[in-house]
Every structure is written in structure tokens, then in C-alpha cells.
Amino acid sequence: MNKDLHIYNSLTRKKEIFEPLNAPFVGMYVCGPTVYGDGHLGHARPAITFDILFRLLKHYDYKVRYVRNITDVGHLENDADAGEDKIAKKARLEKLEPMEVVQYYTDRYHKNMAQLNVQSPSIEPRASGHIIEQLEMVDEILKQGFAYESKGSVYFDVEAYNKKYHYGKLSGRNIEDMLNTTRALDGQDDKKNSFDFALWKKASPEHIMRWPSKYSDGFPGWHMECSAMSTKYLGDQFDIHGGGMDLQFPHHECEIAQSTAANGKESVKYWMHNNMITINGQKMGKSLGNFITLNDFFAGTHQILEKAYSPMTVRFFILQAHYRSTVDFSNEALQAAEKGLDRLLTAIQTLEKLKPSEQSTINVSEIEDKCYTAINDDLNTPITIAHLFDGVKLINSIKDGKETITTNDLDQLKTLFNIFTFDILGFVNETEIKSESKDITSGLMDFILDIRQNAKNNKDWTTSDKIRDQMKALGIEIKDGKEGAEWSIK
Numbered sequence: 001m002n003k004d005l006h007i008y009n010s011l012t013r014k015k016e017i018f019e020p021l022n023a024p025f026v027g028m029y030v031c032g033p034t035v036y037g038d039g040h041l042g043h044a045r046p047a048i049t050f051d052i053l054f055r056l057l058k059h060y061d062y063k064v065r066y067v068r069n070i071t072d073v074g075h076l077e078n079d080a081d082a083g084e085d086k087i088a089k090k091a092r093l094e095k096l097e098p099m100e101v102v103q104y105y106t107d108r109y110h111k112n113m114a115q116l117n118v119q120s121p122s123i124e125p126r127a128s129g130h131i132i133e134q135l136e137m138v139d140e141i142l143k144q145g146f147a148y149e150s151k152g153s154v155y156f157d158v159e160a161y162n163k164k165y166h167y168g169k170l171s172g173r174n175i176e177d178m179l180n181t182t183r184a185l186d187g188q189d190d191k192k193n194s195f196d197f198a199l200w201k202k203a204s205p206e207h208i209m210r211w212p213s214k215y216s217d218g219f220p221g222w223h224m225e226c227s228a229m230s231t232k233y234l235g236d237q238f239d240i241h242g243g244g245m246d247l248q249f250p251h252h253e254c255e256i257a258q259s260t261a262a263n264g265k266e267s268v269k270y271w272m273h274n275n276m277i278t279i280n281g282q283k284m285g286k287s288l289g290n291f292i293t294l295n296d297f298f299a300g301t302h303q304i305l306e307k308a309y310s311p312m313t314v315r316f317f318i319l320q321a322h323y324r325s326t327v328d329f330s331n332e333a334l335q336a337a338e339k340g341l342d343r344l345l346t347a348i349q350t351l352e353k354l355k356p357s358e359q360s361t362i363n364v365s366e367i368e369d370k371c372y373t374a375i376n377d378d379l380n381t382p383i384t385i386a387h388l389f390d391g392v393k394l395i396n397s398i399k400d401g402k403e404t405i406t407t408n409d410l411d412q413l414k415t416l417f418n419i420f421t422f423d424i425l426g427f428v429n430e431t432e433i434k435s436e437s438k439d440i441t442s443g444l445m446d447f448i449l450d451i452r453q454n455a456k457n458n459k460d461w462t463t464s465d466k467i468r469d470q471m472k473a474l475g476i477e478i479k480d481g482k483e484g485a486e487w488s489i490k
């Protein structure tokens with residue numbers, strides 16, 4: 001097995017071999033959701049992308065501490081330093097306590113993640129539970145001279161920081177350009193420069209989510225939580241920080257600046273970003289009428305959807321694209337994904353029943369090498385899946401007697417398919433779950449048909465007709481034939 005994992009580092013803009021700072025331990029931080037609404041595809045993609053990385057690192061025997069936060073305070077509308085808190089706004093509209101909103105949507109998010117077979121992170125800290133840590137970091141940034149107080153708020157001093165470090169290194173933005181394009185907005189708030197960002201905001205009288213501090217009764221700026229919580233749980237320096245590409249700026253750029261300002265050094269070795277999802281070629285948005293939640297997908301309850309799509313179909317679809325490419329959802333593409341996954345899982349069932357021969361005409365090690373090479377190449381899941389499908393063809397050829405396989409090779413092939421399909425790509429066999437309930441149905445139907453046959457033998461037509469009609473009402477059709485009665489679900 002080749003464990004040489006290469007990942008694309010958004011900071012250096014190139015693929016690098018993955019070497020943990022402190023092997024066999026790996027620290028990984030991924031920005032989780034702001035919990036003020038139901039989970040959608042934009043939540044599913046980073047969760048699934050970093051689930052693959054989490055699973056792969058564990059497969060390679062690393063001890064991974066995976067931290068994925070829940071944003072429950074400080075994320076203001078439009079990702080800016082102004083406007084209402086997204087959670088407080090939802091709470092106001094629904095007449096709920098903000099923490100009721102947080103609990104409700106966190107529970108629903110967890111349910112969606114479990115449906116998608118996304119493994120739980122090692123730690124899932126909430127911003128509101130780490131106000132003290134955030135304030136300590138604000139103090140430190142001020143002490144280091146990279147922030148200033150203004151009317152009870154504390155702002156990061158981007159210009160001061162940029163004199164010593166490089167602000168904009170992740171997003172490729174240049175402070176001179178930002179100065180030129182944003183100067184017109186100056187003087188509208190308490191900041192020295194419009195690109196300075198809040199570390200701590202004084203709460204206005206109507207702002208309900210607030211904590212006391214020496215600066216003011218207020219709340220942390222959105223970016224603070226990830227700097228404070230990643231440092232708390234993973235240390236001043238850790239291996240991987242991930243999230244969606246839309247978080248590169250301002251969120252991750254600000255995180256880098258805060259952590260570097262407070263700790264005096266870069267905190268993250270590899271920055272990884274997944275690309276976005278579009279729907280029928282369009283950006284997803286509430287105003288565009290194409291905002292489909294994960295629950296909509298699983299139940300088929302959105303006018304755009306021709307049918308329901310199972311969580312594994314959605315997972316397979318997302319993994320059919322490389323995480324740094326965009327994914328476009330359409331009914332055709334989802335239905336193709338559904339068929340593809342079914343073919344893969346059916347082949348695995350076939351694989352279990354194959355009979356070994358004296359000789360092998362296929363080279364299992366070659367498929368294995370190709371799968372590892374693909375997944376090690378910056379988690380190239382579409383190519384990995386393509387190689388598995390080469391394996392599917394061979395499995396079907398063995399079944400048809402066109403190829404043969406020895407016992408050892410067969411064991412190796414089974415192990416390979418199980419590792420990649422279930423352990424690394426994280427699929428579960430939904431038809432297997434369905435077939436468990438199918439077994440119960442079959443047993444019950446045998447029993448019912450037996451009672452009906454007894455009734456018929458006793459010329460008790462009332463009972464036999466009643467059974468037939470009741471079953472029909474339940475969608476089960478009973479047909480009498482020469483070999484006895486048969487049933488089918490309509």
C-alpha cells in the first residue's frame with residue numbers, strides 16, 4: 001500500500017506531500033455550519049470532502065484529532081461587521097430563544113450528517129462556549145500591537161499587521177488594491193480602515209446575544225472563534241485547516257492574520273478548500289427558488305426534484321467530482337449517480353458469491369495500486385471510482401466465466417472493494433438495509449398466504465377474500481396460480 005498522500009495546499013497553490021508536524025498525530029480543523037437553517041448541499045460538500053480525508057488518514061494509521069466547529073454566535077448578515085446576528089435574527093422572527101434555534105438546527109444537521117454517513121468529528125466546539133478563550137486572544141492581539149479599541153469594540157489593524165506579516169497571502173488580495181477600492185467607505189464606522197475587521201463588537205441595545213468584557217458588553221467577531229478554538233484544541237501549529245472556497249476571504253484570511261498576530265507564527269501547514277455546488281448551472285440561493293435542503297433531496301419534496309434521492313446517491317454524486325471542481329446538480333446527473341452506485345454495490349454482492357479457480361487471468365494488485373494512487377493524488381475520488389468500475393467489469397466477467405481468479409486474488413479483491421467502497425469512500429449499502437425489511441415482509445407474507453390457503457381449503461371464502469382485499473388496500477397484490485398463490489408489491 002502506497003501511503004504517500006499528496007494534497008493541494010491553497011496557501012502555496014501547489015500539491016504537496018502530506019507530512020504531519022507531529023506524526024502519528026494529525027490535527028485537522030474544518031469550519032462547520034452557522035446553525036440558523038436546514039442543511040443543504042453547501043453543507044454536505046465540505047462535510048463529505050473532509051470525511052474522506054479523515055477516513056483516509058485513519059486508514060493510514062494516523063491518530064487524527066478532527067475539530068469541526070458549530071457557529072452559534074457572531075456571524076452577522078452578509079458576512080460583514082454590520083447587521084444582525086444570523087441566529088438572533090432567526091430567533092426574533094420565530095419568537096424563540098437564540099439557543100433554541102441553535103439546538104434545533106444543530107440536531108437536524110447531525111441527523112443529515114448521519115444520513116450521509118459522515119463520521120462525527122473528534123471535537124465539535126461551539127463559539128458561545130469559548131467566549132473566554134476568544135477574549136484572551138483579543139487581549140493578546142491588542143498587546144502585540146495589531147488591534148485597536150474604538151468605542152467599546154476592538155478591531156484588527158490590517159495595515160499594522162501587513163507591515164510585519166503579509167495580509168492577503170491566502171486569497172491573493174493585495175492591501176494596496178483594497179485601500180484604493182474601499183477608501184470611499186471610510187468614516188462610516190468606527191474603524192480606521194474599512195478592511196479592518198471586528199475582533200470584539202460592542203452590542204447595540206437590541207442585540208440579545210452579549211457577554212461582559214473589559215471592552216464592553218458585546219460579542220466576538222465571527223473569525224475569532226476559529227482562531228481561538230483551533231489553538232485551544234490543536235495548539236499554536238497544526239496540520240490541516242479546511243472549509244469551503246467561499247470562506248477563503250474574508251474568514252480564513254482573517255483567521256490567519258489573527259492567529260499569526262497572537263502566536264507570532266503561522267498556525268496552519270496545509271489549507272484545503274472545497275469548491276462550490278451549483279444547481280442546473282446556477283448558484284444556489286433562497287431568492288433564486290433553487291434552494292434545496294438535504295431533507296428535500298431525501299424526501300423528493302422540492303419542485304425542481306423529479307424524485308427523492310437517497311443520502312448515498314447524494315454522497316456518490318458529490319464524490320464523482322473532484323473536491324476542487326464545481327459540482328452541478330441536475331436530475332439527470334443524480335439519476336446517473338443512483339445507477340452507478342447501484343452497479344458498484346451489486347458487483348460487491350456478486351463478488352461475495354464468486355467461485356475461485358486454479359488460475360487468475362486478472363491482476364488485482366494493479367487495480368489496487370491504481371486506486372491508492374488516485375486517492376493519494378489530492379483525494380481524487382472520481383478517478384478512484386473509475387478504477388473501482390474497472391474492477392466491476394472484471395467481477396462481472398468472472399461471473400460470466402470469461403475471466404478466472406484464484407482464492408488469494410479473490411480475497412485481495414474483496415478486501416480492496418470493502419476498504420475503498422465502505423471504509424474510505426464511506427458508502428453504506430442502502431439496499432442491504434432495505435433487504436432486511438424485505439426479509440421480514442417475505443416471512444409475514446408466507447404466513448398470511450398460509451392462513452389464506454387454510455381458509456380456502458375449508459371453503460371459508462369470506463376469510464380468503466378478506467385477506468386478498470386487505471392486502472390489495474396495502475398495495476400488495478395476491479395472484480392465485482397453478483403453483484399456489486404469489487404476491488407482489490404494486
Ligand code: ZN
Nearest residue numbers: 031032226251
Ligand atoms: Zn472558521
